[in-house]
Amino acid sequence: MNKQINYFVILASLALSSCTNTTSQSNAEDQSVDSTRTYCIDEQLRSSMAILEVLERPVTEQLALSGKVEYNENDLVAFQSLLVGTVEQVQFELGDFVRKGQVLATVKSNEIQDLVQQRRFQQSQIQTLEHQLQTKRELLEDGLASKPEVLEAENELASARIELDRVVQSLQLFKAAGPGTFQILAPKDGYIIQKAISAGQSIKEDSEPLFSISNLKQVWVMVNIYARNLRFVNNGDQVKVRTVAYPDQLYTGTIDKIYNVFDNEEHVLKARVVLDNQNLNLMPGLSADIIIDRKSSAEKAFAVPNAAKVFSNNKEYVVIYKDDCALEVRQINQIASNEEYTYVKERFAADEKIIGSNALLIFEQLNQ
Numbered sequence: 001m002n003k004q005i006n007y008f009v010i011l012a013s014l015a016l017s018s019c020t021n022t023t024s025q026s027n028a029e030d031q032s033v034d035s036t037r038t039y040c041i042d043e044q045l046r047s048s049m050a051i052l053e054v055l056e057r058p059v060t061e062q063l064a065l066s067g068k069v070e071y072n073e074n075d076l077v078a079f080q081s082l083l084v085g086t087v088e089q090v091q092f093e094l095g096d097f098v099r100k101g102q103v104l105a106t107v108k109s110n111e112i113q114d115l116v117q118q119r120r121f122q123q124s125q126i127q128t129l130e131h132q133l134q135t136k137r138e139l140l141e142d143g144l145a146s147k148p149e150v151l152e153a154e155n156e157l158a159s160a161r162i163e164l165d166r167v168v169q170s171l172q173l174f175k176a177a178g179p180g181t182f183q184i185l186a187p188k189d190g191y192i193i194q195k196a197i198s199a200g201q202s203i204k205e206d207s208e209p210l211f212s213i214s215n216l217k218q219v220w221v222m223v224n225i226y227a228r229n230l231r232f233v234n235n236g237d238q239v240k241v242r243t244v245a246y247p248d249q250l251y252t253g254t255i256d257k258i259y260n261v262f263d264n265e266e267h268v269l270k271a272r273v274v275l276d277n278q279n280l281n282l283m284p285g286l287s288a289d290i291i292i293d294r295k296s297s298a299e300k301a302f303a304v305p306n307a308a309k310v311f312s313n314n315k316e317y318v319v320i321y322k323d324d325c326a327l328e329v330r331q332i333n334q335i336a337s338n339e340e341y342t343y344v345k346e347r348f349a350a351d352e353k354i355i356g357s358n359a360l361l362i363f364e365q366l367n368q
Contacts, residue, residue, distance in 0.1 A: 039365050040325040050356035051321050054348045057303040062338040063232050063294045067223040069243065069286045071214050072274070077187050078194070078209035083174060085109030087201045088181065094195045098186040098213065105184040105197060105210075106177060113180040115171050122164035129157040190215040193284065219282045223255070223271040223290045230269065232294050233258065239273055240291040240339070243282065251275050251282070255292075291339050302348050303341035304332060308356045310363045316342070319355040319362050327355075329366050 041049070085107040092104050133153040139145035175183040194212035197203075203210070221241050225233050235258055241251040253273040262269055273290070275282060309332070310317045320328040332344040348354075355362055 049358040051353050052356040054302050056300050059299045059336050059343045061294045063292045065290045067221050067288045067290050069282050069284050070220045071284050072218045076214045078212045080209045081203050083109045083111045096192050100188050102186045103183050108181050112176050112182050116179050119167045126160045219277045221273040224268040242289045243286045301335050301343040308354045310359050319359045321353045
């Protein structure tokens with residue numbers, strides 16, 4: 001009986017010892033996360049990382065809306081043919097960049113053929129009238145013709161020349177390229193963003209535009225505003241735009257117009273943001289998220305850029321930077337957050353900055 005009691009006492013002691021060791025080890029791990037360890041950033045890592053300031057800012061709420069990138073309608077040129085005919089050649093594809101005056105297509109047209117024949121007739125008519133006028137003037141000198149007859153011949157010749165000029169100008173306007181054909185030239189520099197023309201196609205008087213061109217240097221982002229959000233959106237509001245294609249890139253702009261009529265199909269009010277598109281990443285048709293600063297509270301807190309945060313064991317940390325060998329891991333506790341910043345309870349000294357990229361790598365080095 002005594003042996004059995006001693007056996008249970010030994011087991012209980014071992015269990016208590018094991019629990020105590022586990023608790024001590026867990027506490028040691030939590031303490032190690034907030035510890036400071038000597039580690040120096042080498043030159044290669046230093047060149048690839050960002051060091052950011054942490055500033056005290058008003059705690060800001062944000063309103064997230066949806067939208068779509070669209071063409072700048074003020075820069076869009078839609079081409080519609082003035083003549084009917086049949087397309088012989090098309091020398092561009094959708095999405096091609098074209099220069100002003102570049103030949104885009106050749107079209108065969110009976111109207112051009114008629115104008116060419118009129119030009120030939122007027123040229124022949126002028127030659128005949130010039131000969132008749134010369135004869136009339138010679139007869140006038142010999143007294144065999146009257147002055148009114150000469151004036152009449154001069155007027156007929158002038159009228160024929162006017163008609164020839166009209167025909168020639170029409171051929172130039174329609175870009176005639178030979179008997180019965182004319183060329184379609186690019187009206188401006190830009191990208192072919194719409195195309196409704198192909199070889200063998202018949203062009204009719206009521207045909208839709210054959211193609212559209214835009215230089216895409218500026219685009220419109222059309223914002224969807226539901227009724228519940230109307231009071232938070234105003235002309236002049238600063239916005240940030242992010243597309244599904246480039247989620248890490250933010251574009252900044254301003255709402256310059258709110259359309260005062262609800263869209264019948266989407267049941268939203270539309271607002272417009274004009275954005276520069278020099279790198280052409282803002283492709284019309286892309287869905288976009290639009291972020292608007294809704295309001296700022298009276299409360300202020302230090303704002304940590306979201307990219308600088310490190311997550312470990314369900315906690316958030318930042319790596320404090322003073323110099324290349326003075327680094328510290330510090331836990332943060334958030335008050336609020338938005339798309340850009342996490343507002344924290346902690347305060348930062350004037351000489352303290354944080355690692356904005358490669359923070360996880362340095363975090364792991366400091367906690368080895």
